[in-house]
Amino acid sequence: MNSTTTLSVFDGHNDVLLSIYLPKNGRTLSFFDRNDHGHIDWPRMREGGLAGGFFAVFVPSPSSSDKHPGAAPDAENTAYELPMPASVDQTYAREITIKGMASLFRLASQSDGQIRVVRSAHEFDTCFQQGILAAVLHFEGAEAIDPGLDALYVFYQAGLRSLGPAWSRANAFAEGVPFKFPHSPDTGPGLSEAGRELVKACNQLGIMLDLSHINEKGFWDIANLTEAPLVVTHAGAWELCRSTRNLTDKQLDAIGESKGVVGVNFHVAFLRADGRLDPETPLTEIVRHIDYIADRIGIDHVALGSDFDGATMPLELGDASGVPKLLARLQEHGYDDESLRKLAHENWIRLLGQTWKE
Numbered sequence: 001m002n003s004t005t006t007l008s009v010f011d012g013h014n015d016v017l018l019s020i021y022l023p024k025n026g027r028t029l030s031f032f033d034r035n036d037h038g039h040i041d042w043p044r045m046r047e048g049g050l051a052g053g054f055f056a057v058f059v060p061s062p063s064s065s066d067k068h069p070g071a072a073p074d075a076e077n078t079a080y081e082l083p084m085p086a087s088v089d090q091t092y093a094r095e096i097t098i099k100g101m102a103s104l105f106r107l108a109s110q111s112d113g114q115i116r117v118v119r120s121a122h123e124f125d126t127c128f129q130q131g132i133l134a135a136v137l138h139f140e141g142a143e144a145i146d147p148g149l150d151a152l153y154v155f156y157q158a159g160l161r162s163l164g165p166a167w168s169r170a171n172a173f174a175e176g177v178p179f180k181f182p183h184s185p186d187t188g189p190g191l192s193e194a195g196r197e198l199v200k201a202c203n204q205l206g207i208m209l210d211l212s213h214i215n216e217k218g219f220w221d222i223a224n225l226t227e228a229p230l231v232v233t234h235a236g237a238w239e240l241c242r243s244t245r246n247l248t249d250k251q252l253d254a255i256g257e258s259k260g261v262v263g264v265n266f267h268v269a270f271l272r273a274d275g276r277l278d279p280e281t282p283l284t285e286i287v288r289h290i291d292y293i294a295d296r297i298g299i300d301h302v303a304l305g306s307d308f309d310g311a312t313m314p315l316e317l318g319d320a321s322g323v324p325k326l327l328a329r330l331q332e333h334g335y336d337d338e339s340l341r342k343l344a345h346e347n348w349i350r351l352l353g354q355t356w357k358e
């Protein structure tokens with residue numbers, strides 16, 4: 001046993017709620033029991049040392065709930081270009097979003113006090129110290145919010161503390177990147193006027209803005225406008241894997257300069273240099289992205305952003321219970337205890353303390 005087996009991990013992104021509020025094939029994930037499908041549930045989170053994370057509410061296109069539709073299927077030619085998913089209707093998005101939020105609040109209320117939806121840095125600290133799972137309510141895409149922002153204020157009161165203005169499609173505020181490889185993240189227009197107002201309102205309320213999925217013009221529009229550190233909860237380094245979903249050196253530098261955080265995504269197609277959707281991807285591919293980002297902008301600005309239940313994990317990791325294997329690999333690779341604590345949770349705790357207003 002080494003020290004990494006007891007290290008608490010706060011994770012930048014999971015999609016576990018989706019399988020609860022929109023069960024696939026009518027099969028609802030029972031979060032409190034150990035499941036043989038998906039990557040994350042209560043027993044596996046505990047086994048993996050997960051002390052909390054961003055729980056995403058995502059609105060799939062009405063015809064599909066697949067978040068990472070079959071990237072790079074061809075072994076000989078790994079280039080791919082998937083069409084931009086269609087925009088979704090606001091009324092539909094709001095209906096699904098309320099289901100998603102309710103699924104998280106129900107988990108907390110059924111947990112005997114073991115899970116809390118955290119709304120302030122103080123509450124976050126308390127959970128962390130007492131071993132209560134700290135769940136941050138995150139929206140992956142702002143489709144459920146009206147351009148006049150009435151819903152933003154209501155969702156904030158309900159517990160929304162993290163918002164990605166766009167998933168990989170266009171909405172009233174911003175546009176995300178379509179899944180392409182190899183391709184730059186500069187794929188379309190930046191923020192709309194409503195998008196600029198959304199950024200200002202999030203700053204004022206203290207909602208963390210997550211720049212995952214947004215295209216490069218939108219990224220720079222937000223970087224120039226926001227008063228908060230820049231955050232990308234689940235992505236990798238574009239120099240190592242030239243997916244539209246990854247971050248260029250210039251983007252990484254801006255995140256470092258703003259004292260922000262990048263959560264490294266475990267999705268194999270965003271890790272591998274060849275962009276292939278191949279689960280036979282070694283854990284060292286995650287280490288490679290962490291190394292690259294830490295070398296470039298400093299260990300204070302790198303964290304984990306698994307994408308559990310929303311992506312294809314390296315087989316060697318498996319699921320949430322495999323996180324200690326990744327930490328052990330990082331330790332073998334030369335990361336000391338202080339660096340591992342930063343990666344595992346301290347950077348997220350600092351960032352939320354700087355960004356939230358409560």
Ligand SMILES: [Zn+2]
Pocket residue numbers: 140212213234310
């Ligand atoms: Zn995502």
